[in-house]
Amino acid sequence: EAGVTQSPTHLIKTRGQQATLRCSPISGHTSVYWYQQALGLGLQFLLWYDEGEERNRGNFPPRFSGRQFPNYSSELNVNALELEDSALYLCASSLGAAEQFFGPGTRLTVL
């Protein structure tokens, strides 16, 4: 069974640009979560999508947004990129409230 997939693997942007990151959950999983792992800050929760709706968001500004598509895949958008947005962005999926399984991540570098 395929795991969570994310694309792209690496993304390089300049300050002020927009970044779009994509995630496909494990087949059958309807919940998708986004986390940020920045150097020195640890893993922090960004967003939770379930059945196409945003259910919860972490302590991040509104320029972090996303959506979930009918096939349960998800997209994370980061607008007006800042240098401190450089991080590993991890997507996880779960079947309901069960354990969360992570994808390989997208490394975003903002120059």
Add this chain to the structure above:
Amino acid sequence: QKEVEQNSGPLSVPEGAIASLNCTYSDRGSQSFFWYRQYSGKSPELIMSIYSNGDKEDGRFTAQLNKASQYVSLLIRDSQPSDSATYLCAVRNPPGRRALTFGSGTRLQVQP
């Protein structure tokens, strides 16, 4: 006070020994607890989940939960060099909140 606390390490143990990793959490309402392993440059991999007080064993791994003391631990028996990684403790709080709160992780080094 951090919500989930772990000693950053490194915790160094010889090959074949038992590695003991500890985690404390601040929210008494927490109900679900997880241990993830993260190799350098990779994403977290789920090792164990535990939901009730006591021990839960899976192969060489044992998770221990004590809700009264707000303490969760992971024991790794017969440690191998391939176990060298950062171990992340994660806590999920009720009700209906799915977000995981992570500790900063403990780096484990298993010496051959």
